[in-house]
Every structure is written in structure tokens, then in C-alpha cells.
Amino acid sequence: MDNRELAVSRILTAVVSEARKMAAEGVAAPEDIDQAMTNGALFKKPPFAYTLEVGAEAMDARLKEYAAKYGKQFE
């Protein structure tokens, strides 16, 4: 992964981490969160669709790795 890919990965994964907390808090359902990011921020890869693309297990592993390397925002 080059630096460009890593930056994109970190940024989209930070959104995944926060979106998971948001869904767990009951602020909105995952599909509604994705739709909001698509229609309100024009994200082509909203967090839960991005997770499917990466693969759920690969995303879990990535979140762990990034939390260790880059900080609490990925916990």
C-alpha cells in the first residue's frame, strides 16, 4: 500500500469506526447512515458499503491494526 492508498484507507476507515459507534448508540440504523452519507456528503463509499467491499473480517483486523498504530479513533 503506498502513501496515497494508506491515507484514503485511514480516512474511510476512521468513518467506519465512528459509524459503528453511531449505529451501536442507536442514533440511526446502518442503512440509514449510509444513505445519509450518500445524499448529504456525496460519499460514493459510505461506511457500511465500504465495509462490505473490504470484507467484514478484514475490516475488523484493519481497525485493530490502525488503533494500535494511529490512535483511539479506531478503537
Place this chain on the structure above:
Amino acid sequence: MEVKRIGIVGAGVMGGEIAFVATQAGIPVVMKDVENRFLEAGVEKARQIYAFKVKRRRMTQEEFDEKIKLISTTLEYAPFAEVDFVIEAVPENLELKQRVFAELEAACGPGTVLASNTSALSITAIAAKTGCADRVAGMHFFNPVSMMRLVEVISGEGTSESTAAAVCALAEALGKAPIRCKDSAGFIVNRLLCAAMMEAIRCEADGLLTRAEIDNALVKPDAGLPIGLFKMADQLGIDLLYKVMKILEGAFGERLAVPGAIEKLYEEGALGVKAGRGFYEYGQS
């Protein structure tokens, strides 16, 4: 509930854009503000969007005139006795919004839905100085309102189900895609956008790439953002972001704390495009 007339409080750019989407759907609006120059600016915003349609031949001059006739303005609340739905779009200041909602309670009929277009403040707090929290909800439009389909519909602690349903129904009547969410700091989009911006700032601070390189990577097809995050921050305004991020920091702590880079720009008055400088430099216009 069919909405026959909408009251808009706060005739800034947002108020003008909301007047446009409402009248486009054929619903008359009355805009209220505290000074004529604000009312003029709000009406002008709606006129500009319609004028562009005339220029592109998507609308005739007669249709333009009919639409503009649907917009009236006022410095007093008196005409609000006749509206069945209010959208508040005054500056993001809790005390100001609390006062406006108390005034609306007094000015409007007992069945009027009172919606706030706040992007960051708590709906429960905004309704706290009224005796009609059941009729108060959040109706958060996104800029530019004429282009963006999302409306976040927020229920505060006291919001009734019928009020939230009425806000959703109006959003749909305006051609929008409402999404309901709880009264939580930053609602959905601002919280997640700020999380993305904070990580972009960390990537730059870690020496991974420059901000221009990060923005460039984000708009490539693999990431697919319409605009880079640093550029978006400058367009939204560093002052607005600072306020939203402060609220997020207060609600969620260290992981969503205001980044040093944002604090620095804010203190320097480098508030983005409108100030000629933010994360990037802009020519004076």
C-alpha cells in the same frame, strides 16, 4: 397533514435556499428576519436560483414571476398566525434559537410544526424554553439545499411521533430524502464528516502526504469523494467546523477533539474561502 404555508425564520443564504425548494414545490412561504437587508438577501438567493433556470430555458419568465409571487417577507411575527409549518434558520446560537422558539410558540397556531434547521445544536435544548416540545423537531437541510437530497429529521426528547412524521412528509413533498435520527451531537453527517477531516489532518501531521495530495487522492475514483476534505473544510468555513467540532469534543471526548490545525486557523481568522485563506490560499474576490 398537508402544508399550505411555510414560515421561514432567518433569511440568510440557507433561508433563501429553503424558500426556493418550498416554492418550487408550490408552497407559499413567508420569510421573517430582523432587518430588511437580510430579507432582501434571502429573496435574492431564491431569485438567483430561479433566474438560472430561466437562463437555461428550464423555466419561462411567466413561471418565474409566479414562483417569486409565492415569497413574502416580514419583520414581525404577525403573518406566522397563518402558517402551518415553520423552518427556523437563524445563526447557530442556542440562546438565540431558544428565544426564537419561545416567540414562535406565542405567534403560531397550536397545530403548527416548529422545525429547526440547526446543524449541531440539541433539539431538546432548543425546545427547552417552550411549552410545546412535542411540536419541535430538527429538519437539517444540506448546502446547497437546491442540490442536496438529504434532510436529517431529528426527534428531541419531547418530539411527538406525529411531528417527526410531518417533518418527513414535508421533506418528501419538497423532493428530498429524509433520514430520521436521534438528537445526538453532530447528528449523522456532520459527525462522520468531521471524523473524516480529523483523520485527514492526522495523515498530514504524520507526514504521509501534503494536504493537496490527500485531497487529490480522495477525489480519485477509488475513494470517490466529490471534493477533497481540506477544500471542503475551507468551503464550509473553519468557524462553522470549529463550532461543530467543539460540540463533538464535548459529547465524545478525545477521539473527536478539535484538531490543533483547525484551532490555529480559527484563531488566526483564516476561516476558509470567505476569508481568502484557510487550509489553502484564495485570491481576494
